Amino acid sequence: MSVFDGLKFRKVYSPIHNLDPRIKFVYVCAIFVVAIIFGELLPLLILFLMQIPFVLLAGIKHEWLRSMRGAAFLATIIFLTNFVFAYLGGREMAQSLEGAAAMTMRFIVLIESFSIFFLTTSPDHLGLALEQTHIPYEFCFAFTTAVRFVPVLAEEAQTIMDAQKARGLELERGNFLKRIRNYIPILIPLIISAIRRSLELAEAMESRAWGATKKRTNLYVLKMHRNDFILIFITATILIAAIYIRLKFAIPSLNELLRGVF
Amino acid sequence: MIEVDNVNFTYPNGVEALKGIKLTIQNGEFVAIMGQNGAGKTTLVKHFNGLLKPTKGKVLVDGVGTRKVSVATLARNVGFVFQNPDHQLFSETVEEEIAFALRNFGFKENIIKRRVTWALNLLGLTQYRKTSPFMLSGGERKRVALASVLAWNPKILILDEPTIGQDYQQKEKLRQFILQMKAQRKTIIIVTHDVEFVAECNPRVLLMQEGKIVADGEARKILTDTEILTQASVVPPQIAQIFLQLSDLGLPKNVIDVYEAHEILLKLLGGGIK
Amino acid sequence: MAIIETKNLTYMYPSGTKPSIRDISIKIEKGEFTLITGPSGCGKTTLCRCFNGLIPHFYQGELKGEITVSGLNVAEHSITELAEHVGLVFQNPENQLFALSVEKDVAFGLENLGVPREEMRKKVDWALNLSGIYDLRERAPHELSGGQQQRAAIAAVLAMQPEVIVLDEPTSFLDPLGAKKIFEVIYELNVKLGITIILVEHRLDLTAKYANHIIVLDEGNVVLDGEPREVLSSEETRLIGVGIPKATRLYHILKKDGASLGNTVPLSSDEMAAILKEKLKTND
Numbered sequence: 144m145s146v147f148d149g150l151k152f153r154k155v156y157s158p159i160h161n162l163d164p165r166i167k168f169v170y171v172c173a174i175f176v177v178a179i180i181f182g183e184l185l186p187l188l189i190l191f192l193m194q195i196p197f198v199l200l201a202g203i204k205h206e207w208l209r210s211m212r213g214a215a216f217l218a219t220i221i222f223l224t225n226f227v228f229a230y231l232g233g234r235e236m237a238q239s240l241e242g243a244a245a246m247t248m249r250f251i252v253l254i255e256s257f258s259i260f261f262l263t264t265s266p267d268h269l270g271l272a273l274e275q276t277h278i279p280y281e282f283c284f285a286f287t288t289a290v291r292f293v294p295v296l297a298e299e300a301q302t303i304m305d306a307q308k309a310r311g312l313e314l315e316r317g318n319f320l321k322r323i324r325n326y327i328p329i330l331i332p333l334i335i336s337a338i339r340r341s342l343e344l345a346e347a348m349e350s351r352a353w354g355a356t357k358k359r360t361n362l363y364v365l366k367m368h369r370n371d372f373i374l375i376f377i378t379a380t381i382l383i384a385a386i387y388i389r390l391k392f393a394i395p396s397l398n399e400l401l402r403g404v405f
Numbered sequence: 406m407i408e409v410d411n412v413n414f415t416y417p418n419g420v421e422a423l424k425g426i427k428l429t430i431q432n433g434e435f436v437a438i439m440g441q442n443g444a445g446k447t448t449l450v451k452h453f454n455g456l457l458k459p460t461k462g463k464v465l466v467d468g469v470g471t472r473k474v475s476v477a478t479l480a481r482n483v484g485f486v487f488q489n490p491d492h493q494l495f496s497e498t499v500e501e502e503i504a505f506a507l508r509n510f511g512f513k514e515n516i517i518k519r520r521v522t523w524a525l526n527l528l529g530l531t532q533y534r535k536t537s538p539f540m541l542s543g544g545e546r547k548r549v550a551l552a553s554v555l556a557w558n559p560k561i562l563i564l565d566e567p568t569i570g571q572d573y574q575q576k577e578k579l580r581q582f583i584l585q586m587k588a589q590r591k592t593i594i595i596v597t598h599d600v601e602f603v604a605e606c607n608p609r610v611l612l613m614q615e616g617k618i619v620a621d622g623e624a625r626k627i628l629t630d631t632e633i634l635t636q637a638s639v640v641p642p643q644i645a646q647i648f649l650q651l652s653d654l655g656l657p658k659n660v661i662d663v664y665e666a667h668e669i670l671l672k673l674l675g676g677g678i679k
Numbered sequence: 680m681a682i683i684e685t686k687n688l689t690y691m692y693p694s695g696t697k698p699s700i701r702d703i704s705i706k707i708e709k710g711e712f713t714l715i716t717g718p719s720g721c722g723k724t725t726l727c728r729c730f731n732g733l734i735p736h737f738y739q740g741e742l743k744g745e746i747t748v749s750g751l752n753v754a755e756h757s758i759t760e761l762a763e764h765v766g767l768v769f770q771n772p773e774n775q776l777f778a779l780s781v782e783k784d785v786a787f788g789l790e791n792l793g794v795p796r797e798e799m800r801k802k803v804d805w806a807l808n809l810s811g812i813y814d815l816r817e818r819a820p821h822e823l824s825g826g827q828q829q830r831a832a833i834a835a836v837l838a839m840q841p842e843v844i845v846l847d848e849p850t851s852f853l854d855p856l857g858a859k860k861i862f863e864v865i866y867e868l869n870v871k872l873g874i875t876i877i878l879v880e881h882r883l884d885l886t887a888k889y890a891n892h893i894i895v896l897d898e899g900n901v902v903l904d905g906e907p908r909e910v911l912s913s914e915e916t917r918l919i920g921v922g923i924p925k926a927t928r929l930y931h932i933l934k935k936d937g938a939s940l941g942n943t944v945p946l947s948s949d950e951m952a953a954i955l956k957e958k959l960k961t962n963d
Contacts, residue, residue: 267779288777294821295773299492305456306493308476309485310553311509328505331495335539339491343774346728349737350767351788351835355759358793362786362803442825442854544719570770570851572719572881573922598854601884601925640855643884643925643948650952654959663925667932674938674958 159201159263163371164272167260170378174256177385178249183394184241186385187248193381194255203262210258214251222247237398266290268365275365288344296337303332406432407453407561407592412462414448422448423459424616432560435583435593437603437624440613441638446596449613450563453594454483466561481510484559488566490550494538499530502538503553510557524552544575561592568599576602604628604642604661612637625659682843682875683707683730687744690725690734699725701899702744709842712869712876712889714907717896718920723879726896727847730877731765732758749842762788766836768846772828776820781812781831784820788839806838809872810864826857830864837868843875844868850882858885865889884924887911888947895921908944926951 159167174190181187198207225243230236270287274280307328308314314325388394395403407430414423422445430436438446451457452464455471455478464471466479487493496502503524507517525531528548533541538549547567554562568576576599583606586593597603603610603624610627612620614637620627627633629645641649641661648660656673660666688703700722707713715723728734735742736758746753749764769775778784785806789799807813810830820828829849836844846865850858866889869876880886887893893910895903897919903910910916911927923931926948934940940958945951 265779267783270779284777287779291777291779291820302487302489303492305451306485306487309454309456309480309487310493310506311477311480311557313475313477313509328495332492335495336491340774343769343771344777346733346737346767347769347775347832348777349733349758350731350762351839352759352762352791355762355791356793360790360793360796360799362783362790362796362799364796441856542720570848572717572920574718574920576922577920600855638856640859643951644929646948647926647929647952647955650949651955651959654956663929663932666929667936670929670933670955671936671938674933674940 157201157263158370159197159259160265161368161370162263162374163365163367164260164264164268165276165365166367166371166374166378167264168272170374171256171260173378173382175253177381178252180385180389181394182245182249184245184248184397185400186388186394187245187252190252191248191255194252194259197259201259201263203259206262207255207258210254210262211251214254218247218251221250238396241397271361271363271365274361280359292340296333299336300329300333303329303336306332406430406465406467408465409449409452410463410465412452412459412464414452414457415460422616423452426462426616426618428611428618428621430592430594432592433587433590435587435606435608436595436611437606437608438594438596438611438613439598439600439603439637439639442598444613444637445616446613447565450485450565450594450596453479453561453563454485455479456485477509480506480559481557482559483561483563484554484557485563486551486554486565486567488569490546493550493553494546497537498535499525499533499538499541499549499552500535502549503556506553506557512557520556520558524556527555528552543570547571559591561594562586564593564595566597567595568597568602580606598639600628600640600642604644607662612639614638625661628661629659680709681706681747682709683746683748683877685729685744685746688726688729688746689743690729691741692725692738693740695740697899699899700729700896703896703899703901704744705894705901705904707875707877707892709875710869710873711892712866713878713892713894714883714886714890715877715879715894715896716881716883716921717902720898721896722899723896724847725899727767727845727877727879729753730843730845731767732756732761733767759791762841763792763839764841765843765845766839766841768829768832768836768844768849770848770851772825772832772849772852773820775832775835776828779819780817781820781823781834782807782816784831785816785835785838787835792839802838802840806834809837809868810834811860824857825853826860829853829857829861833861833864841874843877845877845879847879848881849878850880850885855885858882862886862889881922883911883922884926887924887927888950895919907946911946912944930954 177190178187198204222243225246226239229239229242266287270283273283273286312325312328317325409426409428412423412426415421426449438449440446448457452459452471453466455474455476458472466483471479494502496505500521503521504517507520525534528551530548530552538546541549567579571579583593607624610622610624611618612627612633619637620633628641629649631641631649634641644663644666645661648656648658648666652658657669660669684706686704688700689698690700691698703726715726717723725734728738729746730748732753735754742754748761751761751764753761776784778787782803785803786799789802807816810833812827812830812834815823815827820831823831850861853861862885865876868874878886887907890907893905893907894901895910895916902919903913903916911923912931917923924946926945930940930945930951940954945954
């Protein structure tokens, strides 16, 4: 699924990649809040365009576009639903269109910021951030271990499929029910292998003093640098500006703006 | 008969695993494909039952191009035993496990019954007929996997790293078993990096390195050719190593078998025999 | 001084019907390179798990007899305590590495023990260097070959600076060249740092030459225990089904037929070639 592709991390080095994940997360939450504050198309459009520089700085143009394309399907549904209900509910054509576009843009802004976050944050960086925000180590460990084994499981699933195909299993034939049943010879070895793997992992963990003390130390430490403080500043500015504008000004609709110009 | 005609294969991630492979394996041959991990051995054999299709060139099994038929159809004649039996086992009983492929291939129930009994006997698993395969030991599970492939009596048998994790006795049994299958005129292809095992079997050896076949011939010739072995990062069998060090004393060079070595040396050490 | 000593050690898994190891009484001296071998199912893996406390603490079940490791009675000390004295490297390299970079994996044990960061950094770098994988320290485990992964596992155990490192068939999944690299690394650890090495292996042709002590198990019992050249000369070893190195085997069958080859049993092809060269030259 290409939406998930847009969330996969790739090892590239850019100033965005090196930002503290905790700060990046606060930024994403702030964008979320701002997207909720405004229901009008113009500010949401500005919000969308504002984040493009981040995409370019981070050098993740291709992957980001892929995730946007993946979101296109849902975005279309959101647009159509909003438009149809607004129009049938009695609103004018132009208004309904703009309203629907605004809701769609809100969704897109959210996908955009989350996508930037996940594309520029390595899983171990993320795990480290989790640890330093004092989330219990068991959860952080479960997270990073799961991510670490994803490629291993994917490979294993492929091998199991090959092994069963070599015994005459045909995965593409048969009606819906038969096809589901055909996946049993693949799921069972996969699950059993996962169980066996967990046992071996547990042995290895115990043998390396897992649970020796409650005060676990860490090889790495997340330190905030200049760029992190810049991002904090940017985030705070956006948030404050958004709240101020919302409270003090009336936002024109695109319609009104265009009419005013012409 | 397997014909590999100028085959290139590149994985989706861009890795060029096979480069210009040209090869023919006749019916009834016993071939060992050797080389370092990553040389392309498993990639090559996966072309024989259609699991992989060449990016360039073609592979013909008994005259039929592998691109034209499904894996299941090719599997009818090409049995592939994977390295790790746990990647195959999923049934409630050993009996069911062995019957799985037979059912896939559309055998009739009465024939399935017969074949299952035959396979169980052949591999000494009769007492485990109703046992869950997961309750068996590692070596026993390997035998179940082998039995489940032999049950449909494929003409060609491919074994991928069959000696991994096996002790000496188990390897001996495997060697005897391969000879048995050979006597039944099956074509046997093993992928392995176990030189000592190959030295004991003395098959045709295909040595691979970085996606190419760099040597093709009798085991005793290839496993004693130090130049080619060093290039392919393969260590010669111990007996060959000994004789290579004695070559300046006029001893023959292509000796890989312990008993042959024993005969030759006994004659030469004649003076010491009481 | 024996660093590991067992007396009548017997153990049965909770789901087992008979003991996996029976009456095992062995002594392993500090600094030894001990090979443990025997046919499949002989109890070698079970014995390894007794050395670092996985048995009885992780596996439960009944452990009878005594076992002392580095002066500690295994039954009375936790796995975490024993982890600072005994490291265990397992067969499958993939399932011993759980972090997203090699150096984080190597640091895992030290992090668990609460070692301060600076000290940890030093020990991690030291272990990475000794295992020859310092350049790979920032890679993800999935990007490494099997041999590199196994060396990372060794580094991870080494970082805790144990007196004993136990390796349970560490090269099963590796090709002979990868296996050779592993053996060379642990041999150096033994010779240069004096770490006691206990290696469980089938491939005696690759490993016999490193060992100064071999223990052969069969069906849970110790069958032979002694110096490699003696043990590998015993007919019993061969009959149990242990894979004697071909060089050693050749020596024995020649000797049986009356050839006089001296009394040193060769453990490698080099040793056998040297013996033959001498004899053949004198015969000329």
